[in-house]
Amino acid sequence: VSTARLEIxxxxxxxxxxxxxxxxxxxxxxxxxxxVIVWDDPINxxxxxxxxxxxxxxxxxxxxRKLMLQVHNEGKAVVSNGTRERCESDVxxxxxxxxxxTMQHDH
Amino acid sequence: xxxxxTVDRRDGSIVLTLxxxxxxxxxxxxxxxxxxxxxxxxxxxxTQRLFPRAYLxxxxxAAENQWQAVVHGDLVETxxxxxxxxxxxxxxxxxxxxxxxxxxxxxxxxxxxxxxxxLNDARLAVGTALNVTPEWDFxxxxxxxxxxxxxxxxxxxxxxxxxxxxxxxx
Numbered sequence: 473v474s475t476a477r478l479e480i481x482x483x484x485x486x487x488x489x490x491x492x493x494x495x496x497x498x499x500x501x502x503x504x505x506x507x508v509i510v511w512d513d514p515i516n517x518x519x520x521x522x523x524x525x526x527x528x529x530x531x532x533x534x535x536x537r538k539l540m541l542q543v544h545n546e547g548k549a550v551v552s553n554g555t556r557e558r559c560e561s562d563v564x565x566x567x568x569x570x571x572x573x574t575m576q577h578d579h
Numbered sequence: 580x581x582x583x584x585t586v587d588r589r590d591g592s593i594v595l596t597l598x599x600x601x602x603x604x605x606x607x608x609x610x611x612x613x614x615x616x617x618x619x620x621x622x623x624x625x626t627q628r629l630f631p632r633a634y635l636x637x638x639x640x641a642a643e644n645q646w647q648a649v650v651h652g653d654l655v656e657t658x659x660x661x662x663x664x665x666x667x668x669x670x671x672x673x674x675x676x677x678x679x680x681x682x683x684x685x686x687x688x689x690x691x692x693x694x695x696x697x698l699n700d701a702r703l704a705v706g707t708a709l710n711v712t713p714e715w716d717f718x719x720x721x722x723x724x725x726x727x728x729x730x731x732x733x734x735x736x737x738x739x740x741x742x743x744x745x746x747x748x749x
Contacts (some may be wrong), residue, residue, distance in 0.1 A: 523744055
C-alpha cells in the first residue's frame with residue numbers, strides 16, 4: 473500500500489490512500505459502493521411508480537417511465553447508488569412512498 | 580361504492596367529487612389504517628409490506644436494526660401526518676349544488692400529493708391483506724366470495740388513485 477506525503481510548512485502529513493487504511497479497517501467492502509433496488513410488486517400501479525420516481529429523483533417523465541418498466545418487466549431495477557448513508561436515505565424515502573426498496577453492495 | 584370516481588382539474592387545483600357514502604367508506608378505511616400505523620406491537624404481512632427491510636443481506640442485521648431505529652418513527656409520523664390532512668379534507672368536503680348526496684373536495688398541490696400517498700398506503704394494506712397477485716381480476720370474482728366487498732373496495736380505490744394520477748400527470 474503506497475502512501476502520499478504532503479509537506480505543509482514544516483509539518484509532514486501522511487495521507488492514506490484508501491478509506492480502509494484511513495480507518496485501519498480490514499473490511500474491504502467499505503470500498504464497494506452501494507445500490508438501491510426497487511422490486512416489482514403486484515399492487516403498486518405503474519403510473520404511481522412513475523410518479524414516485526419523478527417526485528423523488530426529479531427524473532423527466534420518460535426516464536421515470538423507462539425505469540418503472542424495467543422494474544415491471546425485469547422484476548427489479550437499480551434506482552440510485554452511492555454511499556451507505558445516501559442509499560439508506562433513498563430507501564427510507566422510497567418506503568415512505570410505499571415502494572418495495574432494498575439496498576446492497578454493488579458487486 | 581360502485582361508481583367511477585370523478586377527478587377534474589379546475590384553476591390549477593384538483594377537484595375530487597365523491598358520493599357521501601364514498602366519503603364515509605374512505606373515512607372508515609383511513610381511520611382503520613391510522614389505527615394500524617399507530618400500533619407498534621402489530622407485526623403482520625401488512626405492516627411488513629408498509630415498513631419493509633432496507634437490507635436483504637442477513638449479515639447486515641446490525642445495520643438493519645440501526646436503520647429501523649432511526650427511520651421507523653419518522654416513517655410512521657410522515658404517514659399519519661399526511662393522513663390527518665386527508666381526513667380533514669374529507670370532513671370538510673362541500674355539498675355540490677344541484678347534486679343530492681354528492682360532495683366535492685378542492686385539493687392544492689401538497690394535499691393532492693398527500694391524497695395520492697395515503698390512498699396508495701390504503702391500497703397496499705388492503706391488497707396485501709387480500710394477497711393480490713399480478714393475475715388479480717375483479718371481474719372474475721364471484722359475488723358470493725366472502726372477500727368480495729373488500730375486493731370491490733380495492734378495485735374502487737385503484738380507480739380513484741388512477742384518476743388522481745391521471746389528473747396530476749395529464
